[in-house]
Amino acid sequence: MLDKYGIAKRIAKELKDGFYVNLGIGIPTLVANYVPEGIEVILQSENGLLGIGPFPTEDEVNADLINAGKQTITTTTGSSFFDSAMSFGMIRAGKVDLTVLGAMEVSENGDIANWKIPGKMVKGMGGAMDLVASASYIIVAMQHTSRDGASKLLKKCTLPITGLRCVDKIVTDLCLIDVTERGFELRELAPGVTVEEVIAKTEGRLIVEGDIPEMVLD
Amino acid sequence: MNKEVANAEKAIEGIEDNMTLMLGGFGLCGIPENCINALANKSVTGLTCISNNAGVDDFGIGIMLKKKQVKKMISSYVGENEEFERQMLSGELEVDLIPQGTLATRCMASGYGIPAIYTPAGVGTEVAEGKEIRNFNGKEYLLEYAFEADFAIVKAWKGDTHGNLIFKDTARNFNPLMAMAGKITIAEVEELVPAGELDPNQIHTPGIFVNKIFQGTNYEKRIEQRTVSI
Numbered sequence: 001m002l003d004k005y006g007i008a009k010r011i012a013k014e015l016k017d018g019f020y021v022n023l024g025i026g027i028p029t030l031v032a033n034y035v036p037e038g039i040e041v042i043l044q045s046e047n048g049l050l051g052i053g054p055f056p057t058e059d060e061v062n063a064d065l066i067n068a069g070k071q072t073i074t075t076t077t078g079s080s081f082f083d084s085a086m087s088f089g090m091i092r093a094g095k096v097d098l099t100v101l102g103a104m105e106v107s108e109n110g111d112i113a114n115w116k117i118p119g120k121m122v123k124g125m126g127g128a129m130d131l132v133a134s135a136s137y138i139i140v141a142m143q144h145t146s147r148d149g150a151s152k153l154l155k156k157c158t159l160p161i162t163g164l165r166c167v168d169k170i171v172t173d174l175c176l177i178d179v180t181e182r183g184f185e186l187r188e189l190a191p192g193v194t195v196e197e198v199i200a201k202t203e204g205r206l207i208v209e210g211d212i213p214e215m216v217l218d
Numbered sequence: 219m220n221k222e223v224a225n226a227e228k229a230i231e232g233i234e235d236n237m238t239l240m241l242g243g244f245g246l247c248g249i250p251e252n253c254i255n256a257l258a259n260k261s262v263t264g265l266t267c268i269s270n271n272a273g274v275d276d277f278g279i280g281i282m283l284k285k286k287q288v289k290k291m292i293s294s295y296v297g298e299n300e301e302f303e304r305q306m307l308s309g310e311l312e313v314d315l316i317p318q319g320t321l322a323t324r325c326m327a328s329g330y331g332i333p334a335i336y337t338p339a340g341v342g343t344e345v346a347e348g349k350e351i352r353n354f355n356g357k358e359y360l361l362e363y364a365f366e367a368d369f370a371i372v373k374a375w376k377g378d379t380h381g382n383l384i385f386k387d388t389a390r391n392f393n394p395l396m397a398m399a400g401k402i403t404i405a406e407v408e409e410l411v412p413a414g415e416l417d418p419n420q421i422h423t424p425g426i427f428v429n430k431i432f433q434g435t436n437y438e439k440r441i442e443q444r445t446v447s448i
Binding site: 045046048049054057061063065067070071072073081084087088092111122123124126127129130133134160161162164 | 244245246247248270293294295296297303306315316317318319320321322323325326337338339340341342343344345375385386387388389390391392393394395422439440441442443444445446447
């Protein structure tokens, strides 16, 4: 089983040299810590920055420089600033190569729900709807089940939808799944996890073909 | 072409009950602090505010919410504000949550003189309810209208007396878009210089879009998530 760092580590292996990447709030943000050696990726922050650097030291803290999660950050060499319309322009025009975001539910046809729990959490969608409507490659980072044990990989989302048929890949604490026209295709198992456990915890159509290898993390 | 006014109180003259305002900023970054404080001290109510966020309980637009000056918020994300949530759930405050890119582009459209845009954001979601959908090259898009705002209030880093503006870092965000979109645009800046002192090559917002400008004071620049490396 993977903890949140393990999920981030596995997703980082999907990064390719030259990728522009948008990382959502939460586990996705951690992916930045595991960029494989020898490749260069540039992180996009939808509030208007290409080239997110590490968190600042106390002396470097700059209130005018934050990421989309409103955290203080720094910039990397070759970074650039722009306004919010240009930021979503690069997202809509498909210039951002990879989007990693969290989810509350994903359905077997790739629908994602991650912005609203009616009556409980109504904070808004931020940039999530724009990202999922336009991104060419979307990886979801999430726990396989909710706190009460219910599967988050469903036949059909029950919560308000963020975007339709958009998720390409899911990495959970249990496994890596490709979302294809056939449904959830199990590709890799987290260390110590069995196929039976994934089957038991996946409500949507899960496709298991051949031997499923264990994830390589390092 | 001197657009300088003395202070925030002078700048917000003309803002009346039930008007629609655009307010720049992302979270608390790049918000027009001086004008927000001046509005909170003025007896103006029933405002519709277009702003990506709604501040926090005791800072930014949160101050105006507490004083019940806001009738409606049009935003993309409104977490981190308990009073906001209370007013929204009790029905005192009308809230229109829209995707952030749609918000930015509806501001942009307004500033560019375009009445509406098509965007894929929100297709298949509750955001699409009641909206015209059109198919271009096999993909569906929503028709979204340009905003109309009586006043746009923005915050820049530097400005000159002609109203030319330069923004800094991620405090730019919605500010240049809104600056172009207001029927009347107010800019508050950290440093106001005489026309001619800013490099024309570095101007982000040309002065034609700005009606009133002043140098703000006592910027707090509050940080929501102070994260440092160890």
